[in-house]
Amino acid sequence: MKLKKLTAVGLAAVMCVMAAGCGSNGETNDKKQENTQKTQEKESGDSTEQEELVINYVSARGETDAALKTLKKIAEMYKEDHPGFEFNVESIADRATYLQKIKILASSNELPDWFDADPEAFFEGICKKGIIYSVDDLYDELGLKDKFFDIALDYPKLSDGSNYLMTWQGNVEYFWYHTEMFEDAGITETPKTLTELLDACEKLKAAGYTPISAGNYDMIMRYPAFKAFRMAGNEFIDNARMGKEKFDSEVGIATAEYTQQITQYFSEGWTNSDATAQMDLFLNKGAAMLYTGTWDTPDLVNENKELKDDISTFRLPVDSDKDVTTENDYYANCGIGTAVLKDSMTPAMKDFIKFVWENFADMAMYEFDMLPSMMPSDPDKLPELTQQILKDLENCGTFAQCWDVRLDPSTNEVYRKELANLGMGESTPEEFCQRMDEAVAQYAPDYFDVE
Known part of the structure; x- marks a missing residue:
C-alpha cells in the first residue's frame, strides 16, 4: 500500500529522494520539522490534505466469486469520494498456484497489503513474525465485533486463540x-x-x-x-x-x-x-x-x-x-479469510475497512446471493431456505x-x-x-x- 500526499511539496520530496537514492542526506532541518508536523497532523486527524490509498490485494478467489465481486463494487463506491483510492486485485483461483505465489512472496518479504489465507500452519508461521495486523484489535477499534456471527470470529482463530483474518462468508x-x-x-x-x-x-x-x-x-x-x-x-x-x-x-x-x-x-x-x-x-x-x-x-x-x-x-x-x-x-465455516499487513494498517486503511463492513452484508446477500459473515438487514424478507441456513449458521454449536x-x-x-x-x-x-x-x-x- 502506498500513501501519497497530494501536494507539490510532497511530490517534490518524493522526486528528490528517488533522484538522490537516499532518504535524508539532502533534507534540511526545516524540511524535517515540516514533515514531522504533517505526520503529526495526519495521525491526529487535523490535516486538511487528502490521502491517497492504494491497496494491492492478492486473492485466492476467482473473478466470479461473490465475495470478491462485492468487495470490488464497494471499492468503486468508496473511490467516488476518495479520488486517489485504488483497489488492485490479482485473482489466482487455482489454490495450489495461489499458495505457491504467497509462499514466494512471504519468503522474499514482499507480501501484498491484503492476501487470502486459511488459519493453517503456514499462515500461523507468518503471524508469529509479527507482520500481520490483529483482526481482533481491528474489530474492537472499529466497533464491529458484536455485528458478526460468532463463527466468523471463531473459525479463523489460530492455535493460541488469536485472529488475524477477516472472513467474508457464512457457510x-x-x-x-x-x-x-x-x-x-x-x-x-x-x-x-x-x-x-x-x-x-x-x-x-x-x-x-x-x-x-x-x-x-x-x-x-x-x-x-x-x-x-x-x-x-x-x-x-x-x-x-x-x-x-x-x-x-x-x-x-x-x-x-x-x-x-x-x-x-x-x-x-x-x-x-x-x-x-x-x-x-x-x-x-x-x-x-x-x-x-x-x-x-x-x-x-x-x-x-x-x-x-x-x-x-x-x-x-x-x-x-x-x-x-x-x-x-x-x-x-466462513471460507478463506483475508489478512492485512501491519505496516499497511494506516488510518486511511481503517477508514476503508470500516466503509467495507458498513456495506458488505447487504450487498453480498441482496445483490450477489452470498451469505455474509454478519447478519444482513431484513432477514425476515429472505427466502425460506436462506432463513433456515442463516438460522443454522447462527445456532451452530x-x-x-x-x-x-x-x-x-x-x-x-x-x-x-x-x-x-x-x-x-x-x-x-x-x-x-x-x-x-x-x-x-x-x-x-x-x-x-x-x-
Missing part, C-alpha cells in the same frame, strides 16, 4: 439429496446416524442409483472427519496433527474404516473428478446425494431462491449415544474443523494421496493411519512447536 454444509430417489429406494426418513447413512447408500445402490456424487476433493477430505468429530470432537485432529495423539488409535482407525466403507458408494472416477463434474452429476440426477456447502446454493435453487425440483437437505448425522458432539454440532486446513501443508499432501489409496482399497485403514503418523513425525516439527 453451512449439508447433504443435499433427491427426494424421489430416496422414496424409490424405500428410504422413508433421512439418515440420523452415520450407520443409517451407510444403510441409505446401500438401498440406493440396490435400487440402481449412484448414492453419492463425489469429485470436489475439498469435500471428499471431510469424510474421514465425520466419525472422528462425533467420537472425539475437534480434539482428535488438534492433537494428531502435532503428534500428541496417533492416527493409529481407536478413533483414527474407526475414522479410516468408516471412510473406506462410504467411499464404495462414491460416483465412478471420483479420484480424478472435480467440483464442476460433481455438481453436474447431481443436478442431472446421476447421483442421489451431494455433500457440499451453501456456497453452492446458487446452483441448487431456482429463480425464486427455492430448492430445485425434488432436492432437499439434511445435516451431518450423529454416530452413537457415546458421541461427544451433538446434532447441533456440524460443519459450518461446535463447528467441525476441516482437516486439510488444520494439517500442515506437507502432511496435507500426504493426506490427500493416502485418502485416495484408502478409498480405492489400495491400502488398509491401519496402513492409512500409519502413513499419516509418519508424515506428522516428519513434517509437523517444521510448523509446530513439537519435538
Whole structure:
C-alpha cells in the first residue's frame, strides 16, 4: 500500500529522494520539522490534505466469486469520494498456484497489503513474525465485533486463540439429496446416524442409483472427519496433527474404516473428478446425494431462491449415544479469510475497512446471493431456505474443523494421496493411519512447536 500526499511539496520530496537514492542526506532541518508536523497532523486527524490509498490485494478467489465481486463494487463506491483510492486485485483461483505465489512472496518479504489465507500452519508461521495486523484489535477499534456471527470470529482463530483474518462468508454444509430417489429406494426418513447413512447408500445402490456424487476433493477430505468429530470432537485432529495423539488409535482407525466403507458408494472416477463434474452429476440426477456447502446454493435453487425440483437437505448425522458432539454440532465455516499487513494498517486503511463492513452484508446477500459473515438487514424478507441456513449458521454449536486446513501443508499432501489409496482399497485403514503418523513425525516439527 502506498500513501501519497497530494501536494507539490510532497511530490517534490518524493522526486528528490528517488533522484538522490537516499532518504535524508539532502533534507534540511526545516524540511524535517515540516514533515514531522504533517505526520503529526495526519495521525491526529487535523490535516486538511487528502490521502491517497492504494491497496494491492492478492486473492485466492476467482473473478466470479461473490465475495470478491462485492468487495470490488464497494471499492468503486468508496473511490467516488476518495479520488486517489485504488483497489488492485490479482485473482489466482487455482489454490495450489495461489499458495505457491504467497509462499514466494512471504519468503522474499514482499507480501501484498491484503492476501487470502486459511488459519493453517503456514499462515500461523507468518503471524508469529509479527507482520500481520490483529483482526481482533481491528474489530474492537472499529466497533464491529458484536455485528458478526460468532463463527466468523471463531473459525479463523489460530492455535493460541488469536485472529488475524477477516472472513467474508457464512457457510453451512449439508447433504443435499433427491427426494424421489430416496422414496424409490424405500428410504422413508433421512439418515440420523452415520450407520443409517451407510444403510441409505446401500438401498440406493440396490435400487440402481449412484448414492453419492463425489469429485470436489475439498469435500471428499471431510469424510474421514465425520466419525472422528462425533467420537472425539475437534480434539482428535488438534492433537494428531502435532503428534500428541496417533492416527493409529481407536478413533483414527474407526475414522479410516468408516471412510473406506462410504467411499464404495462414491460416483465412478471420483479420484480424478472435480467440483464442476460433481455438481453436474447431481443436478442431472446421476447421483442421489451431494455433500457440499451453501456456497453452492446458487446452483441448487431456482429463480425464486427455492430448492430445485425434488432436492432437499439434511445435516451431518450423529454416530452413537457415546458421541461427544451433538446434532447441533456440524460443519459450518466462513471460507478463506483475508489478512492485512501491519505496516499497511494506516488510518486511511481503517477508514476503508470500516466503509467495507458498513456495506458488505447487504450487498453480498441482496445483490450477489452470498451469505455474509454478519447478519444482513431484513432477514425476515429472505427466502425460506436462506432463513433456515442463516438460522443454522447462527445456532451452530461446535463447528467441525476441516482437516486439510488444520494439517500442515506437507502432511496435507500426504493426506490427500493416502485418502485416495484408502478409498480405492489400495491400502488398509491401519496402513492409512500409519502413513499419516509418519508424515506428522516428519513434517509437523517444521510448523509446530513439537519435538
